[in-house]
Amino acid sequence: MLRKLLSIAAASLMATAASVTPALAADGYTLPGKPSIAMLYYGPKNDGGWTQAFEEARVKIEKELGLKINFVENITEDASVIKPAAERFISRGANIVIGTAFGHSDAFKDLAAKYPKVAFLNASGTTNGPNLESFYGRTYESQYLCGMAAGAVSKSGKLGFVAANPFGVVNWTINAFALGAQKMNPNATVNVIYTGTWNDPVKERAAASALIDQGADVIGQHVDSPTPQIVAQERGVYGTGHHRDLRQFAPKATLCSSVWVWDKFLVTELKKIIAGGWKPEPYGAFIPLKDGGTDIAGFGPAVPAxxxxLILAERDALLKGKQIYAGPLADRDGKQRVAAGQVLSDGDLWKMDWFVKGVVTQK
Structure with missing residues (x-):
């Protein structure tokens, strides 16, 4: 997904949120009437990745809440597109509007101020307020589990990773993937190629092929398309997916996938809004595995029982509060990043620009 300027925003998200967050009403936000929900999809609902995960969640949310949720596709990161789309729904009675892109952030901030009786939620956003909450999942947790699967199956210990951009939200998945792999094989290494874009199957194919040519026998990914998994299957190696269960595209190759389970979070949050007295998280909701940010889907047939x-035991530990970025933890140059007894802060997660031992990065 194209999230313009993410490198700037992600690096300072926690601090920035404080400066754009109005004081929350003491009694919280309450809908002025019966709930009417609309969603603005960044891309097409069948894109195979980011947007399709929201479409699949929408169907589940409708069933859980007994409410119809209207939606519109291809609402790009352009205020001239976002605002009219949201206002059309609002004019028809929508009082809960859900966005699905980083680039919806500023437009949603303006809309929330203009329509104080409407509740706004936005995935991957950075703006918050009395009637606006951005939310994102702690993807490093599910990527850690996928890394465990990769480390367990790899015969060479050489793993590859196709990444979009060298931003904190991508780097934390790479590091977690490596730490998971090294839990199963302490000598595992992860070679990374950044494509420079969220969704470019041509670049993703070239990157995956290059990593396999260099000896990788498992390919991880944090890009939007299933191309790395498809290439892995074509080349007779394995892979781990991102966004959705990519066994749909590469059933023989995909060991497991880091998947969004937005319905789990959104059902709970929407119930809070509907009940009245909703108090959005002042800096946005940064959702752990236990609350429905991400999870894993799998396993492929190559993962031994x-x-x-062991992977499911670690998943259970994460559900009970285990921290992946707990000290002592050093980077690949030996510099201490997390002291013993400490946990990496959320602010440091968002601006992560370093890598753990065993990670080799290349453009």
Missing amino acids: DKAK
Whole structure:
């Protein structure tokens, strides 16, 4: 997904949020009438990745809440597109509007101020307020589990990773993937190629092919298309997916996938809004595995049952509060990044620009 200027915003998200967050009403936000929900999809609902995950969540939310949710596709990161789309729904009675892109952030901030009786939610956003909450999942948790699957299956210990951009939200998945792999094989390494874009199957194919040519026998990814998994299957190696269960595209190759489970979070949050007295998180909701940010889907047939059991045990530990970025933890140059007994702060996660031992980055 194209999230313009993410490198700037992600690096200072926690601090920035404080400067754009109005004081929350003491009694919270309450809908003025019966709930009417609309969603603005960044891309087409069948894109195979980011947007399709929201479409699949919408169907589940409708069933859980017993409410119809209207939606519109291809609402790009342009205020001249976002605002009219949202206002059309509002004019028809929508009082809960859900965005699905980083680039919806500023437009949603303006809309929330203009329509104080409407509740706004926005995925991957950076703006918040009395009737606006941005939300994102702690993807490093599910990518850690996928890394475990990769480390368990790899025969060479050489893993590859196709990444979009060298931003904190991508770097934390790479590091977690490596730490998961090294839990299964302490000598595992991860070679990374950045494509410079969220969705470019041509570049993703070239990157995956290059990593396999360099000896990688498992390919991880944080890009929007399933291309790295498709290439892995074509080349007779394995991979781990991102956004959705990519066994749909590469059933023989995909060991597991880091998947969005937005319905789990949104059902809970929408119930809070509908109940009245909703108090948005002042800096946005940064959702752990236990609350429905991401999870894993799998396993592929290549993951041995005993290894799958170990991975699920780690998943259970994460659900109970285990921290992946807990100290002592050093980067690949030996510099201490997290002291013993400490946990990496959310602010440091968002601006992560360093890598753990065993990660080799290249453009």
